[in-house]
Amino acid sequence: MSANFGIGYGYNVAIEKLADELAVPQNRFDQAERRYKDLGEFLHRDESSVRKFDPEVYIQGSFALGTPIKPASTDEDYDLDIVVAFNALTKKHISQADLRSLLRDELRAYRQARGIQNPVGESRRCCTLVYADGAQFHMDVLPALPNEGNMRMVLASFRADESLADGAIAITDNEEIETYHIITDDWPGSNPRGFATWFKSRQLEQLNERRRAYLNERGNVTASVEDVPAFRVRTPLQSAIMILKRHRDEWFAEQDDPDLKVISVILTTLSSHAYDGEARVSDAIAKILKDMHLKIENRQGIHWIANPTDPSENFADRWETHPERGDAFFEWLDAARNHFGAVQGFSDANTVFNELARDLGDQVITAARSRLSTHAGPRAASVAPAAAAGAASPGLVFGDEPRRPTEPKGFG
Template identity: 75%
Template sequence: MNAGVGMGFGYNVAIEKLAEELAVPQDRFDQAEKRYKDLGEFLHRDESKVRDYDPDVYIQGSFALGTPIKPTSKDEDYDLDIVVSFRSLTKARISQAELRALLRAELKAYRDARGIKNEVGESRRCCTLIYADGAQFHMDVLPAVPNEANMRVVLSSYLADQALAEGAIAITDSDKTSTYRVITDDWPRSNPRGFAAWFKSKQIEQLNERRRAFLDAQGKVTASVEDVPVFRVRTPLQSAIMILKRHRDEWFAEQDPDLKVISVILTTLSTHAYAGEARVSDAIAKILRDMHLEIKERNGVSWIANPTDPSENFADRWEEFTERRESFFKWLEAARTDFGAVQRFSDTNIVLNELSRNLGSTLVEGARSRVAASAGSRAASAAPAAAAGASAPGLVFGGEDRRPTEPKGFG
């Protein structure tokens, strides 16, 4: 069943404008790009203590995927996740603690050189730089060394595509006390570049269509679509994830913020469920209907596999903290209910009024202003409301029982 059949035109317009309003302005992406490239240049300067280790600096996380959302207030920061992979170092030459100390010393020098007032922070895996120049950025910098050979062995054992190993890294984790300060092959693994490549592959048709439009608008008719970064355009999948992130944030703010579904789970399950829908509203419908299907069970444990490392379970904390798992399914049911309740409405203002309680009034009022500024949306608001009485096949979830609180059958 096509999840979008029977959707009201006003609902489609409202969802598109919500995505536009949530999107991080391009100048923020430009700032983010400038930040990490500047750090890369600094680590390669003549006086650098790590220059000979060939540091490769690149962005990961939501900015790399093109799915960050605006903070709800000016008091919140954008999370900018950076990897510094030392390509000329190996696990056989250095401990995790020594690698962290090397990077931390250089970040302190960078802080002094750039006049950053805040001290260099540290967490279990990252060092942190907090800018105080009004940019609303804090940069989590992850030290790493290459780990492709090890990752190929892992992928081979799962009969998975070994091409996913390209760009795999080994990272530091100060909580791993038995291995953190000794030279060992036993380092935590990660593969943000592989994840970004997987994410891109799952939406390639819509992504390239928007890349071509971007190049046409820029007058670059001879450029390749591959030259356009993912964050320069916004696909239905990216927009759907952004809207669901905000719904998650608002819902858990009213419940227990400590149980909030982590973004990598939301993004991974959404990407698995997405099937190339060209409209954001259709993408949301398909994702909410099917996102639970990639929650498997391994030996009685809920498992959301890292698509680039099948041995890693993104839901690893669900076993110890069962309330996290329960909260995921409660949130999913709430999202299905909230979006399903308004999807057949033709009056955009009614849709926005109803979604205000679920997405926040500031976001909704911004979207309403965008609707008012669009001639097409004015026509949508004046459209007959008859579509609100459309037949049952228009429902996002049809008439079937999809109770997300029932775990059996999800695998």
């Protein structure tokens, strides 16, 4: 499906080049894959203190979804999110604190064995490995236990699809003061594998189309499309999320409080709900910005963005105690609608780049402009025969719809 939002030819070309420029090079995905697999092999070595607990290491977050973006500068790292699930342990055997300690000790041994100079760090839920200066990688490692049984009960109570529990895990949280140090069934939960499955389902037609093209390009006619990881191809939804992430980063960099920045799981979840199979990145952005707010519910006065794999989890839970974060989300959404809506009807790509430089950053715009001239030639920046002349008005994407309801219930 491809919506018609009155998008100009030059705007479409510019958006495609922006997506190309923001995309993480495949060698970085390969590097990430090597690193988490290397950690998995290390945890299963003969001398490992956790080998008997059957540790399973896998990737989560933006690298798993295929939505990471290049760091804006060499001072920033690629953030690689890893799960270490101890499949032969249960919550009856160990506390959160002791599980974290088990993993931390092994990561310290891994750091020494691999010559990593920086010490193992810790955050609320993870241990962190920071690689050498210049590597631009740090690895957030999440200790976890299987939790599918508990999650099935939760889903049953909501009359939801219990198959969503497949891959559910219990995780550690050192801010859970009352339960962190004791053996209890009360652990925080997560399901990154389930989320990745849901994310694929929101774009399956476009994803499989690109997987087939990937296999055909390599002359592999026997492999299944399911054998191609999501990060090996790039769909319109993935590209749209990447561009909106960069816009978010630039917009919030101008705000006084960095804690106001919309977290990626909210941006990704709402974008995926709004996406409707658009085949062009420009159409996907227009549809997402138009409908992004529709999956923000109001539950007894509380903004609620449900985890698609766990309806009891609210991704916007911090908005209740920090209402300024919710306000900042809607302010950013208004800004994104204005910025992209104001140029979407332009028929000259260079004019689009000029207008978006202030919103996406000069560096990425300069690089995208270079891609335009290098790979497409000067004709790509000019008006296509069928393209409409003239610029779009700021409200073109959204027609006469109000950009923001005046009452909270309007977000339901």
